[in-house]
Amino acid sequence: MDALTENWDLVLDGFVKTLQLLVGAGALALVIGTLVALFRVSPVPVLRGTGTVYVTIFRNSPLLVLLLITYYGLPQLGINPSFYWKVVLAMGLYTGAFVAESLRSGINGIPLGQAEASRSLGFTFGQTMTQVVLPQSFRNVVPPLASVFIALTKNTSLASSFGVAEATFRMKGLNNDYATERVVIFLGIALGYVIIVEAISFGAAMLERRWRAER
């Protein structure tokens, strides 16, 4: 147990960085995902095409490849943000594709009649989306979105090999110093991830309950 108790400050600092990555990449993914989902259901063919291309590219590329492109491609173009922002960028773009598809399934789950009704009432496409369709679809997509963010939480561990001293980085460091306590270290760090994931699940359950009551 020494490995974790003597280094709790490092482990805690690691998880703070994990959370920062999660929040940064998650926020970017939500913004991009919502935009792309709107593109994909929009009546304008160009936008629909753009959305489809985005999802095809970013959902199908391995996250590691996106990270490598961000780390070795961007600096060559003269763009060189800090490691944190590089990871946020790569993970946000990647996760955004999954968010978009989750949202799209939610939008498609709203009966077409609702959109037709609001259009016939004189709402624009934007108003139909923001006032009628999206609020309802968000309810439907809470469970799949929670899964997407849980996956993102675990994906952030890739940053340990990309210059960010997050939880998995700390785990590898401790493993190197405390060769006899590897199992304890693995379990301790895994527990940290479980706590984050459980918090996301809990938040999702709360949202589901609250929004169900409104229906």
Add this chain to the structure above:
Amino acid sequence: MKIRRTKIAVIAAAAALALAGCGDAGDDDGGDGDGGSGGGFSPEVVSDASFDDGTRTAEIADAGTVKIGVKFDQPGIGFKSATSDTPEGFDPNMGKILAAKLGIEPDKIEWVETISDNREPFLQNSTVDFVIASYSITDERRQVVGQAGPYYVTGQQLLVAADDDSINGPDDLSGKKVCSVTGSTSIKTVEEEYGATPAGFDTYSECVEQLQSGSVDAVTTDGAILAGYAAEDPDNLKVVGEPFSEERYGIGYNKDAAGMCEFINETLEGAFEDGEWEAAFDDSLGKGGIDLPETPTPDPCP
């Protein structure tokens, strides 16, 4: 369906290309300064090797082949270029010396790439017989695996951009971004003792690339490794400061393997005396302009 399958194939091909591109870049970095002509080192193979029954050394000698874990990404220490079948460097050379004493020709050695993270598991699971992978001897490690030696003593130093005058030693590192391999002792030392911001990557070559692109301020690890990189790109990189830690490279073996430590220590002492250790060094790190260190004294076996 057909269309979709084609699409997937296209994307897969693109991804493969992207990956291949990255691989090539890395190899170019390492290939040149490594003195690609290496591999010339071949110690004299003992023809009548015999060991006591029941010892692990006897088993290996009988099998006629040995598995040795070495690094593949450290020029001068243990490096394998994409075009070469076998790794080259001081560590593989030490492996050849051990194998020779077991009566095994260099081409019967099975080289296994071993990264810092999997050295103990590889030994515990007997994935390899020896780990010779810039493997510093520590008390903690000796509780789970055997470490004989040292066969080389080096120290941690700093690699910085050639035009960087702000870092001249570890005391200048406070608040600087310093790169090393995730989980290594070096990265811990600069963070805990000198207040640097740690940046971990999988390999030293990635760290060097981050230094070249200006994303980190310095790269730290054992001086011997850094000297190899500086020698490859002297216009942009330089090693600064005196070594600020002592790393004693040992040869890892499975703790349950009877007689292993005695065998390794005898082999090392023999190699120190008959000049094979020096030849192994000259063939690898010596080519990179590093002076021959004094011969270390192996620790007594437990």
